[in-house]
Amino acid sequence: MERNPVGKLLLFGATGDLAKRMLLPSLYGLHADGLLPAGLTITGSARSDLNDDAFRDVTRKALDEFLPADRKDAGAIDSFLQRLQFQPADLSDPNSFQPLADKIGDVSSGLAIYLSTAPSLFEPAVRGLESVGLAGDTVRIGLEKPLGYDLESSREINDTVASAFPEDRIFRIDHYLGKETVQNILALRFGNSMFEPIWNATGIDNVQITIAETVGLEDRAGYYEGAGALRDMVANHVLQLVALIAMEPPALYDGTAIRDEKAKVFRSLRHMKPEEVQGYTVTGQYEEGAVSGKVVRGYDSELGYDSDVETFVAIKAFVDNWRWQGVPFYLRTGKRMAKRRSEIAIQFKPVPHSMFSGRGGLLQPNKLIIRLQPEEYIQLLVMTKEPGLDREGIKLREVPLNLSLDAQFAGSRRRIAYERLLLDLIEGDQTLFVRRDEVEAQWRWIDAIRAGWAAAQTKPKHYAAGTWGPAGAIALTERDGVSWHDD
Structure with missing residues (x-):
């Protein structure tokens, strides 16, 4: 992959929570390790009326709060802060953009823009950038979700951005794709000869993907009420994991080849008819319960009024192609669940005949x-014989073969996802970013589910906070003779 690093970075939302927790610490980490281009300047922008020094103070406090102790180096922090400057801007005000362009200056060395904003501000932001020359051939743009709430709104946003930036300069961000373990799926599948021959409907019985959170609304009430679990998590993170598990082997490790294969998976997802949706999906909403021994309020109580928005969804999905025909993909995600966990469980088919059953x-x-968080490991459960003389019969036990990435690479610093994604944005590598045809194929599938819910006037079933969701989610798998992997 030919890299084309830019000389300038523009960070919108630079005083927000995401910037303080993730973006600024990530940029500092890249700086401290000598990975940023030597002359790269970072311009922060937000509605806050700050000058350069005040923004540096905000950044210093964020680094002090969110950096691990072993990463704090006074000299590195001081030199990082010298890269920073700030220009206030209101994206809804066309007059904000010329002062911003003046502050950034000449962009012939290349400019990367990181835009994290409400969908309603995408059009004025793009128009404003274009009007002052911040959308030319040397400029690329990174977009944080949400990129719409359905296919129609997603197309409107994509059309707006495409009117100023061609696809090869648009970087749609899904931070899950920056996780080390997620990328290890590709290494596991395509770097080891023993898996690929059985990685299909002949060898695999079912695939389960779980993204479970123990947190509730926190400060996202406004966004979450308009989204719900299906749009918030399934429409990006969960389906991206489906694609990495289900995709065909790419010819090359590059943005075009990998994203071509992912897009084929999304186009192969079986669209549910309205009358099928009730049988293949379960929705839930958490009520009062206990999480980690602490009593927590229900969703409606946190919100302050009754809502029919789902905080949990489980789906039985199918990928209709040669490799996966008939293999169910069980997907679930929710808030206020029993444990914080993101993992993929792939159950292989049983041996065709057991020679041990007579004994x-x-x-x-x-x-x-494949565990993504909170720990990172890959574990293969295999059958072994328990030690003994077997006079009372043969006893077999399931034991794990473990590859703990935390232990195996203990000497290597584990980078947070945004470090990789920001560096790829700066250097122009689109491999781990989402292409427009992927996004729109995902929304077509999601919209079909929502149409089925609307037709049936589906309301989420309540589940106690601190559990694995409503009973219907268990029934979704159990009627197929399958249990969720909850160990």
């Missing part, structure tokens, strides 16, 4: 667990 030995199908 009392019971076999379990092999299972591959």
